[in-house]
Amino acid sequence: MFRSLLTVAVLLAVTGCAGAGASDTDGRTSGTGPITFATGRDTTAYLQPLLDRWNQAHPAEKVTLLELPEAADEQRAQMAANLQSKSDRYDVLGLDVTMTAEFADNGWIIPLERGAFPLDRFLPPVVETAIYRDKLWAVPYTSNAGLLYYRTDLVAKPPASWAELRRQAVGIRKKHTIGGYAGQFLAYEGLTVNFSEAVQAAGGRILDPEGTQVTLETGTATTALDYLVQGLREGWIPQESLSFKEEESRLAFQQGRLAFMRNWPHAYGPATAPGSAVRGKFAVTRLPGPSVLGGNNLAISAHSRHQQTAQAFIHYFTSLDNQRRVLTDGSFPPVWTELYDDPGLIERFPYLPVLKESILAAERRPASANYNQLSLVIASNVAKALAPPYTESAADVAASLKAELSEVLKTQ
Structure with missing residues (x-):
């Protein structure tokens, strides 16, 4: 009982301080009342309990959850349509880290006071995703x-390279007749990420950090594409993975249909739950090459009336106490x-250490206001190379990709 009262007291203190410290940045941060979190x-199913705690403490400022599609580019499309119409339906926006620059550049979100949030206690690369042109536009959430998920009952030691992963996946598929490896290969932002990681593993990069120059070398892109096409041709990357987003790949691994899976950390919790075919039979390690940084930031709509x-809600939602719950209840990586x-x-x-x-x-x-268009170009070109019967040569696709990206940047 004492512990419960103490928890409530801490919650009220945190949220009370957040309200008192609300900044009038550029004279626009004003207004209290009910809000919507998109x-x-x-x-x-971890979000609603966190919202319920806020609502119990703030009966006059209740938050309503508005769930958007699973894929980041579909979320962007819905939010962009709402904000372009200057609707006040959305108050707090859960933005993929790729959206900060675009939303800030279009005036859809408001700048925030850096000193109002404990950013010095957050992971530094994560904080950078919320900054555009030296202003803070969101708070990392x-x-x-x-990460690479692998079956410990089938793999004695996780692969140290992508070439080694291929060798292991080929052998496991022949012996156990299950899929060797899958990532997210549907033509959307997930494919852009998976291809970017393949390029990075080959020693290259598609764009510079600001998204203003194409740094992709045709030879590097061809190497990355060839690796994925080879996997599909040889069958250790299953054909069904061409329709995979995060959830589809998670389910395939969780149901015991894959030996290896590239996915985000949120897939860990469900895979350890009762009923999972791989419960107690898998582990997680780093990808054989560099990963792409992901995440979600919380921003305030420029059209919000509250x-x-x-x-204040963002203060509450990104507090240390809730960040712990984000991990323990949602299996999402915290920012503290x-x-x-x-x-x-x-x-x-x-x-966690890994x-x-x-x-x-x-x-x-890239921190580019045009990132969405650049990503569409990458995903659509890569999808051509991965589509059977593989009539598009990797070299031709790589050259086309580089040319199209350059054209997009010319129009900026």
């Missing part, structure tokens, strides 16, 4: 780095650095 679909409440060094959490989530290393070493996607 974010991607909650696949682990979750981070992400791609921006003060929105900022100290949580990755917590012995109790490491015991429960053994991959995940921390992966996040700190991950490549950030």
Whole structure:
């Protein structure tokens, strides 16, 4: 009973301080009242309990969850349509880290006071995803780095290179008649990420950090494409993975249909749950090459009528207490650095030290207001190379991709 009262007291203190510290940045952060939180679909059902805690403490400023599609580019499309119409339906926006520059550039979100949030206690690369042109436009909420999930009952030692992964996957597929490896290969942002990681593993990069120059070498792109096409031709990358987003690949691994899977950390929790075919039979390690940095940031709509409440809610939602719940209840990587060094959490989530290393070493996607168009060009070209019967040569696709990216940048 005492512990419950103490928890409520801490919650009220945190949220009370957040309200008192609400900033009138550029004179626009004002207004209190009910708000709507628009974010991607909650696949682990962890969000509502956190919202309920806020609502119990703030009956006049309740938050309503508005779930958007699972895929980041579909979320962007819905939010962009809403904000372009200057609708006040959305107050707090859960933005994929790739959206910060575009939303800020279009005036769809408001700048925030850096000193109002404990950014110095967050993972540094994660904070950078919320900054555009030296202004803070959002507050990091979750981070992400791609990890390699592998079957410990089939693999004695995880692969140290992509070439070794191929050898192991080929052998396992022949012996056990299951899929060797899958990532996210549907033509959407997930394919852009998977291809970017293949390019990075080959020693290259598609664009410069600002997204203003094409740095992709045709030979490097061809090497990356050939690896994926080879996997599909040889069958250790199953053909069905061409329709995989995050959830489809998670389910395939969780149902025991894959030996290896590239996915984000959120797939860990469901794979350990009762009923999972791989429960107690898998482990997680770093990708054989560099990961792309992912994550989700919280921003305030420029058209919200209750921006003060929105900022107080972001204070609450990104607090240390809730960040712990984001991990324990949702299996999403927190942004507070100290949580990755917590012995109790490491015991429960053994991959945390590896995940921390992966996040700190991950490549950030370009901070470009035109990122969405650049990503569409990448995904559509890569999808051509991966589509059977593989009549598009990897070299031709690589050259076409480089040319189209250059054309997009010329129009900026």
